[in-house]
Amino acid sequence: MENWAKDFPETFIDAVRHADMSATSWASLMFRYPWDVIFGKLNTENVTVLGDAMHPTTPDLGQGGGMALEDAVVLGCHIGNVTGPDGTLTPEGVSRALTNYVEERRWRAAWVIAASFVSGWVQQDGSGWFMKFLRGVFYKTIMPKIFSIADYDCGKLPSKNESFH
Numbered sequence: 613m614e615n616w617a618k619d620f621p622e623t624f625i626d627a628v629r630h631a632d633m634s635a636t637s638w639a640s641l642m643f644r645y646p647w648d649v650i651f652g653k654l655n656t657e658n659v660t661v662l663g664d665a666m667h668p669t670t671p672d673l674g675q676g677g678g679m680a681l682e683d684a685v686v687l688g689c690h691i692g693n694v695t696g697p698d699g700t701l702t703p704e705g706v707s708r709a710l711t712n713y714v715e716e717r718r719w720r721a722a723w724v725i726a727a728s729f730v731s732g733w734v735q736q737d738g739s740g741w742f743m744k745f746l747r748g749v750f751y752k753t754i755m756p757k758i759f760s761i762a763d764y765d766c767g768k769l770p771s772k773n774e775s776f777h
Contacts, residue, residue, distance in 0.1 A: 643668065643670065643725075644667065644668050645725075646721075646722035646723070646725045646726045649666065649667060649718055649722040649725065650718055650719065650722045654666060654718070655710045655711060655714045656710075657706070657707045657710075658703065658706050658707060659710075660687075660710040660714060662680065662683040662687060662713075663676075663680040663683055664676060664680070666721055667717075667722075667725055668725075669725050670728045670732045671728075671732075672729070673727060673728040673731055673761070673762075675724050675728065675762065678762065679720075679721065679724060682720075682764060683713075685767065685768075685769060686713055686716055686767070688769050689767050689769055689770060690708075690710070690713045690716070691706070692769060693712075693770060694706070694708055694709045720764070723761065724761055730754075731755070731758055734746060734747055735747070
């Protein structure tokens, strides 16, 4: 067994040995500034971004997957609101649905990006007296508010004959 592999499970080692390394890339964690989400162009007439393309977050709050699911429900609601009773969808309706989706998600996405970054920074940056003090304040006052972002109701999908908003 190679020296690098001694601490890894055999299934992992087997996967690495059989991987096409020419198709593998190492990408750094991307950060989108919250103001880019607040002020940026996130959709055109018939194209939008969602999930990590809209709101890549640091992993410190574990909200990335949940946000993507919220995106799907909110987008589905807005598309359902512009779908005709016979199931038709016009280009104008799609444009309106995407615009409404982006406007609904913009501020929440910016808040989660910022909260996740701040949470990671406070928890991981140094061990001097100031950071210890800041952590004490952070854990007692700010962290409970940040954790409350996980409690979000993105509505329910409209049925065929009802409107969401």
